[in-house]
Amino acid sequence: MSQAKAKLSSFFSQVWPYLHPHRGRFLLATVAVIVTSAIVLLLGQGLRHFVDKGLHAAAGVSMLPASLGLMALVIALAGASFLRAYGVSWLGEAFVLGLRADVVKNLLRQSPPFFENLSVGQTLSRLSNDLTLLQTVVGTVIPIAVRNGIMVVGGFVFLFITSVQLALIIVLMVPLIFGVLAVFGPRIRDQSRTVQQCHADCTDFVEESLHGLKTLQAYTQEVALYDRYQGLIQTLFAQAVKRNARRSVMTSLIILIVLVSVVGVLWIGALQVQRGSLSTGDLSAFLFYALVLAGSLNAFSDIGGELQKAAAAAERLFYLRDAPPALVDRPSPTPLPHPAAPVVFSDVVLAYPKFPDRPILQGISLTLNAGEHVALVGLSGSGKTSLFDLLLRFYAPQSGLITLAGVPIEDLAVHDLRRAVAYVPQDSFLMSASLQDNMTLSESCSVETLKKTADHVQLTPFIVSHKEGLAMPVGPRGLHLSGGQKQKINLSRAILKDADIVLLDEPTSSLDGLSEAHFLSILSTDWKDKTVLIAAHRLATVQTMDRILVIDQGRIVDSGRHADLYERCPLYRDLVDTQMIQGV
Ligand SMILES: Nc1ncnc2c1ncn2[C@@H]1O[C@H](COP(=O)(O)OP(=O)(O)OP(=O)(O)O)[C@@H](O)[C@H]1O
């Protein structure tokens, strides 16, 4: 089996499970497709009857029964067309609904390394473009293919029934049409692929530009961007014109072949009518079938390309749907003891998947005792965030062991592990939802608790200044909020989660000094018994910690309290001195 055929058959076997639950509708739609095709073919017989009996037979022959019959056929055709159009488009929608849900369900289970090979942008564009393509194929192209298949077979049968001699002329036309399709089809498909790629480039460019518009405008890049966009759309235009030119040549060649055959049929048919071996009605019906046949054959040129495109789109989407998640729980994971501490790293090494030979963390050994508050201090890029990534199992270490309350984290259910950790990421994250939903991430929580938490992070004045209060929408990615307000909402989440372990990655980098001090007071109150690890560049925030770890180029180079470290650790002293807080 050729590769294309194998792809198509795997495509159909993958599509069927989505249609199977709706097999009743599928059957109805299939019957409607068959009935409409059959009625169109029967219309040719009606035409023959009308021409022979209505136009040429002696006056006085009643046309009423034939007219009523034809009317009934036309009404049946309209009814079946409705069932066909509604049924197949319904199935197309249902298919896309099921596949979309399955793809997103699997994407939500993926770990960050998955998106290092396929960017979020590419994933989204696959989801939207490929699904649209598949929907068209399932809801339109396949039914059209079935209908045209019936038309071609039925058309041939009626052609031969009507006149064998004339049918042979048409038979000559078929290999010519297929020849044209074979020559032009693959070239048009190749060119269509190029056009699609150009299209994706244009979309990516606009998406990226609009995303960073503030920065780009601040660097007065509007004209330069527009010029680059012009370049991209001109290329798109040129490639699309090339594809259309090929398609136009193919269509006109097919029209030429069809019309030459029709002229041939008319010529020989007229001679036969003159000789009396063919009726005018037969000739009319023959022409009708010849045109139906030519139309159906022509439609196959598009259908083949669409099906192959759909097979490729399906392959990409099924990859997104079936990619196994990096983290799968063991068959019987170890229950996590409470409290989930101490946290122990033993000789841990991490290299990111993109650069497997470049270790980012090396020989990390540390213990966070239950209830201990520890700070992580180091230069940018020294590996602080990476340490959090390991503990949350976003990435896996190359070697070494991480345990929580004595249990290796791989032996815990991922859900249990993450339930035990409250995490504030370095980059604040907000969804397009209400302020309250962003604070709770949809976990249930009383209004009193919410208000108390908002007080903790000094969000109350902002909340009461809006008439919607906690229900205020924050806009896409928190567009309506300031950087500090976004961070405060991220902090509220960690407070509300009430987990045993608290991981704070630069949690106060966007806060004013007063808000920061207010927030940090929670360490000595609500979070007194929690195990806290906090990465901070602003060293004033870490002075009172039980312990400070100094990390440099992926290694923990020292650990101790502020005063001792200031005395003995040159890196720590430099960091402190540049912030001029040695006297604090
Ligand atoms: N996904 C990734 N793939 C490859 N390299 C990465 C990845 N994430 C981080 N790195 C690299 O790992 C190193 C440590 O990064 P990390 O984010 O842990 O630093 P950090 O100490 O948190 O820095 P900062 O203080 O700037 O937040 C950096 O050199 C960075 O380039």
Ligand SMILES: [Mg+2]
């Ligand atoms: Mg970081």
